[in-house]
Amino acid sequence: MATRIVVDPITRIEGHLRIEAEVKDGKIVDAYSAGTMVRGIEVILKGRDPRDAWALTERVCGVCTTVHALASVRAVEDALGVKVPPTAELVRNLMFCAQYLQDHVIHFYHLHALDWVDVVSALKADPRKTAEIAQKISRWPKSSVGYFSDVQKRLAGFVESGQLGIFANGYWGHPAYKLPAEVNLLAVTHYLEALEWQKEIIKVHAIFGGKNPHPNYLVGGVPCSFNPDETNAINAERLAMVVQLFQQAAQFVEQVYLPDLLAIAPLYLEWAGIGGGLPNYLAYGDLPTNGFDDPVSFKLARGAILDRDLSHVHEVDGRDPAQVQEHIAHSWYEYSDGDAAAKHPFAGETKLKYSGPKPPYTQLDVEQKYSWLKTPRWKDHPMEVGPLARMLVSYASGRKDVQEVVDEALQVLGAPVTALFSTLGRTAARGLETRLVARWSLEFVQQLVDRVRAGTAATFEGVRWDPSSWPAEARGVGMTEAPRGALAHWIVVKDRKIDNYQLVVPSTWNASATARGSARPTRRRSWAPRWPTSRRRSSCCGPSTPSTPAWPARCTSTMSAATPCIR
Amino acid sequence: MADRPTLWESMQERRYSRRDFMELCSYLAAAAGISATALPSVVRALESKPRPPVVWLHFQECTCCSESFIRSTHPLVADLILDRISLDYSETLQAAAGEQAEAARDATMAKHKGQYILTVEGAIPTEDDGVYCCVGGRTARDIVTGAAAGAAAVVAWGSCASNGCIQAARPNPTGAKPVHKLLSGKPVVNVPGCPPIAEVMAGTIVHLLAFGRLPELDGLGRPRAFYSRRVHDTCYRRPNYDAGLFVESFDDQGARQGHCLYKMGCRGPVTYNACGVTRWNGGTSYPIQSGHGCLGCSEAGFWDNGPFYSHLPAVAGFGVESSADKIGLGLGAVTAAGVLAHAIATQVRQAGVIREHIESSAPPPTRAPGEPSRGEEGK
Numbered sequence: 001m002a003t004r005i006v007v008d009p010i011t012r013i014e015g016h017l018r019i020e021a022e023v024k025d026g027k028i029v030d031a032y033s034a035g036t037m038v039r040g041i042e043v044i045l046k047g048r049d050p051r052d053a054w055a056l057t058e059r060v061c062g063v064c065t066t067v068h069a070l071a072s073v074r075a076v077e078d079a080l081g082v083k084v085p086p087t088a089e090l091v092r093n094l095m096f097c098a099q100y101l102q103d104h105v106i107h108f109y110h111l112h113a114l115d116w117v118d119v120v121s122a123l124k125a126d127p128r129k130t131a132e133i134a135q136k137i138s139r140w141p142k143s144s145v146g147y148f149s150d151v152q153k154r155l156a157g158f159v160e161s162g163q164l165g166i167f168a169n170g171y172w173g174h175p176a177y178k179l180p181a182e183v184n185l186l187a188v189t190h191y192l193e194a195l196e197w198q199k200e201i202i203k204v205h206a207i208f209g210g211k212n213p214h215p216n217y218l219v220g221g222v223p224c225s226f227n228p229d230e231t232n233a234i235n236a237e238r239l240a241m242v243v244q245l246f247q248q249a250a251q252f253v254e255q256v257y258l259p260d261l262l263a264i265a266p267l268y269l270e271w272a273g274i275g276g277g278l279p280n281y282l283a284y285g286d287l288p289t290n291g292f293d294d295p296v297s298f299k300l301a302r303g304a305i306l307d308r309d310l311s312h313v314h315e316v317d318g319r320d321p322a323q324v325q326e327h328i329a330h331s332w333y334e335y336s337d338g339d340a341a342a343k344h345p346f347a348g349e350t351k352l353k354y355s356g357p358k359p360p361y362t363q364l365d366v367e368q369k370y371s372w373l374k375t376p377r378w379k380d381h382p383m384e385v386g387p388l389a390r391m392l393v394s395y396a397s398g399r400k401d402v403q404e405v406v407d408e409a410l411q412v413l414g415a416p417v418t419a420l421f422s423t424l425g426r427t428a429a430r431g432l433e434t435r436l437v438a439r440w441s442l443e444f445v446q447q448l449v450d451r452v453r454a455g456t457a458a459t460f461e462g463v464r465w466d467p468s469s470w471p472a473e474a475r476g477v478g479m480t481e482a483p484r485g486a487l488a489h490w491i492v493v494k495d496r497k498i499d500n501y502q503l504v505v506p507s508t509w510n511a512s513a514t515a516r517g518s519a520r521p522t523r524r525r526s527w528a529p530r531w532p533t534s535r536r537r538s539s540c541c542g543p544s545t546p547s548t549p550a551w552p553a554r555c556t557s558t559m560s561a562a563t564p565c566i567r
Numbered sequence: 568m569a570d571r572p573t574l575w576e577s578m579q580e581r582r583y584s585r586r587d588f589m590e591l592c593s594y595l596a597a598a599a600g601i602s603a604t605a606l607p608s609v610v611r612a613l614e615s616k617p618r619p620p621v622v623w624l625h626f627q628e629c630t631c632c633s634e635s636f637i638r639s640t641h642p643l644v645a646d647l648i649l650d651r652i653s654l655d656y657s658e659t660l661q662a663a664a665g666e667q668a669e670a671a672r673d674a675t676m677a678k679h680k681g682q683y684i685l686t687v688e689g690a691i692p693t694e695d696d697g698v699y700c701c702v703g704g705r706t707a708r709d710i711v712t713g714a715a716a717g718a719a720a721v722v723a724w725g726s727c728a729s730n731g732c733i734q735a736a737r738p739n740p741t742g743a744k745p746v747h748k749l750l751s752g753k754p755v756v757n758v759p760g761c762p763p764i765a766e767v768m769a770g771t772i773v774h775l776l777a778f779g780r781l782p783e784l785d786g787l788g789r790p791r792a793f794y795s796r797r798v799h800d801t802c803y804r805r806p807n808y809d810a811g812l813f814v815e816s817f818d819d820q821g822a823r824q825g826h827c828l829y830k831m832g833c834r835g836p837v838t839y840n841a842c843g844v845t846r847w848n849g850g851t852s853y854p855i856q857s858g859h860g861c862l863g864c865s866e867a868g869f870w871d872n873g874p875f876y877s878h879l880p881a882v883a884g885f886g887v888e889s890s891a892d893k894i895g896l897g898l899g900a901v902t903a904a905g906v907l908a909h910a911i912a913t914q915v916r917q918a919g920v921i922r923e924h925i926e927s928s929a930p931p932p933t934r935a936p937g938e939p940s941r942g943e944e945g946k
Binding site: 009010013015016036039040043048061063065171195196199206220221222232352354360465 | 643662697
């Protein structure tokens with residue numbers, strides 16, 4: 001007899017996610033993820049000026065801020081036939097890179113690491129040994145005995161105060177934590193350093209977009225202007241700051257994040273065989289080097305992989321009505337032609353219709369509707385999206401720089417390519433992608449400086465700015481890659497207003513309800529993206545809590561019969 | 568309470584000197600907008616007050632407030648959460664999940680009844696019994712009502728909690744409401760913005776820590792220290808407005824020279840926030856400095872005060888002395904004549920620009936006559 005356990009709230013994510021799992025003989029035999037919050041942003045967008053949509057959609061997620069704004073301006077530009085100037089494209093790429101650098105580091109240290117790093121164990125570390133390890137794996141200058149000793153004392157004072165704050169009620173001391181105390185101290189120290197560092201790289205957003213979170217975007221380009229001879233524009237001083245921020249980011253990634261990742265991973269090698277999830281991967285790609293209408297030029301490739309077959313990358317077309325479709329069989333929505341329908345987003349509908357239990361409730365009825373997340377499918381396949389999907393699609397598409405860093409890491413870890421299809425592979429992919437993005441950002445910033453020097457730094461294409469220049473009806477798709485995965489917006493413009501706006505976000509790919517009405521577990525298993533990957537919610541951001549070591553620990557404490565052995 | 572270290576004690580443990588402590592106090596006082604004569608009381612407060620527990624709830628939101636909070640440059644957020652407050656519940660940062668997370672929250676609320684600070688990020692849906700936002704099977708409304716009962720103070724982070732923000736934009740499908748509309752008999756500090764500036768958030772906490780009381784609030788419940796000035800009045804591009812020098816199109820010659828963005832829809836003239844003074848991300852920039860008009864994100868109903876690229880009908884006539892309490896009322900009422908009067912009263916250098924500016928001044932297209940100029944967050 002299976003027992004139901006519930007984890008709600010899932011923490012260290014953005015939004016509100018609930019996991020209900022069936023546990024039998026100490027193992028999870030089935031599990032369901034539910035988004036338990038909805039705001040109705042697609043409904044709110046109707047009737048508004050399409051040029052405003054970036055600002056509204058950007059508020060879908062403040063952790064991976066910017067990406068919805070980018071998808072939105074691209075959707076409107078696609079609908080209106082606007083091609084943005086190359087300089088604006090470069091600025092967008094730099095905003096994208098800054099977001100990835102900040103967010104991947106935050107994800108690793110602040111959202112994810114507490115499932116792998118035992119904070120309390122760090123108190124038992126010998127700071128001398130931590131310093132030795134740190135100096136062995138990296139040239140990062142903050143690695144003296146005194147430095148680690150000070151951090152440890154600070155931590156000790158914090159713990160002794162009896163007020164553990166954000167670390168209260170963790171699974172400290174659980175055997176699922178595998179790191180030696182010295183490595184735990186190293187990781188906790190870098191948790192604090194990364195917290196301080198992340199607020200720096202994001203200044204790139206303030207320079208080009210005025211603020212972060214939620215910098216400003218613009219249909220037709222970017223709002224900032226370049227003028228080397230003007231105080232009130234992006235000039236040499238501003239560009240120097242951008243260059244320095246990216247250089248420091250590259251240093252942090254190469255000397256802190258990557259060494260930590262490679263130091264921690266070998267102690268969790270068993271996780272190379274756990275958490276594989278779905279065999280299908282989807283990436284829309286991004287970072288164009290020859291305009292957004294030329295996906296071949298993207299640094300991050302576009303495509304789909306089915307059944308883990310890396311020898312074939314399928315083409316992805318956002319406009320094809322047979323490719324991306326959304327289901328609501330198990331989601332609290334209503335379709336005008338019946339809830340069994342699958343709809344391409346151009347024809348998508350968003351009508352909220354709650355039919356779950358009256359709160360307060362203890363359990364959702366997963367045979368019925370049980371989530372605010374719609375369920376997207378690509379050619380009827382459930383797909384994983386995110387760093388692993390991007391690295392795999394780029395790898396299989398023959399992107400040389402991606403192949404090099406992936407092969408190198410696999411060699412260091414002594415792991416085969418198949419090890420990538422796992423929790424560890426997913427975590428490694430995020431780190432490797434960060435390394436690539438750090439390198440690419442330095443290329444982009446140099447190209448930007450070159451354009452300003454050459455006097456070709458126009459940032460706005462205004463030919464379709466005035467609504468009187470728009471056709472009576474137009475539709476467009478805007479694709480990008482949120483740090484958590486493939487993200488696209490679909491817009492239908494009628495009479496100069498938004499007639500329909502649909503977002504298909506990474507969390508719906510990774511954490512949605514099952515697609516169809518069948519209640520039989522075997523069939524459901526073949527469709528459901530259960531235990532996939534990064535578990536994000538409709539508004540998208542968080543770590544893969546359920547597939548990490550603390551998760552079995554959570555099961556243990558919730559249900560004494562459970563053993564930490566969940567696959 | 569006695570077993571918690573005071574700020575002074577925790578600084579001693581970290582080997583700071585008394586002089587460092589005094590400097591920090593004067594810095595904190597300055598950050599919180601406290602005059603130098605009040606400094607001794609700040610010192611006493613920080614010496615004697617232990618780390619107060621903070622319960623940070625999340626409802627209908629995007630977590631941009633939490634993200635902004637961790638961008639704080641002064642104080643650094645690590646210093647804040649390790650040394651000055653005890654962040655006992657935060658779905659974004661805490662290690663525990665599910666029942667363990669809730670247990671930590673409930674333990675704090677029980678042990679420190681009447682003493683903890685409740686901070687809320689997000690709006691609260693009220694339609695259909697609140698089914699649009701549940702955490703742990705309970706509705707947001709249920710949770711916030713329970714948590715507020717024993718709180719010493721309630722802080723509403725960001726525009727969602729302060730005035731409803733995006734989910735409350737027309738047609739507000741979930742009946743989203745801000746915190747102050749749902750709590751009776753509890754003073755609520757509203758810290759609006761989408762998100763608020765990091766140092767404004769940290770500064771509000773510092774104020775509570777330093778004085779053990781709420782900061783002085785304006786008629787909309789906002790700390791005067793950060794929301795008593797219009798962005799327009801603190802904008803470094805203001806002289807361009809006064810001189811009639813406007814950006815006419817993005818990236819035009821005016822844009823490349825930093826002219827006023829009023830005609831591009833800037834909401835600075837009707838927005839109370841610290842952007843022009845504190846700026847964003849450690850003082851790096853703010854929207855106008857980077858070429859985009861202010862969206863007015865700290866004002867109630869700003870999403871329905873669009874389209875964003877249509878300029879306000881007119882904004883002249885408000886001096887810097889105008890109070891935050893008055894401003895929201897004035898927006899819809901002022902006519903193009905105001906701009907004319909303003910233009911005449913100013914040292915006009917570009918008469919042609921001004922004339923064109925006046926001719927193109929039209930009422931904002933989306934607001935119907937009779938509709939309130941300040942957004943209505945509830946249904």
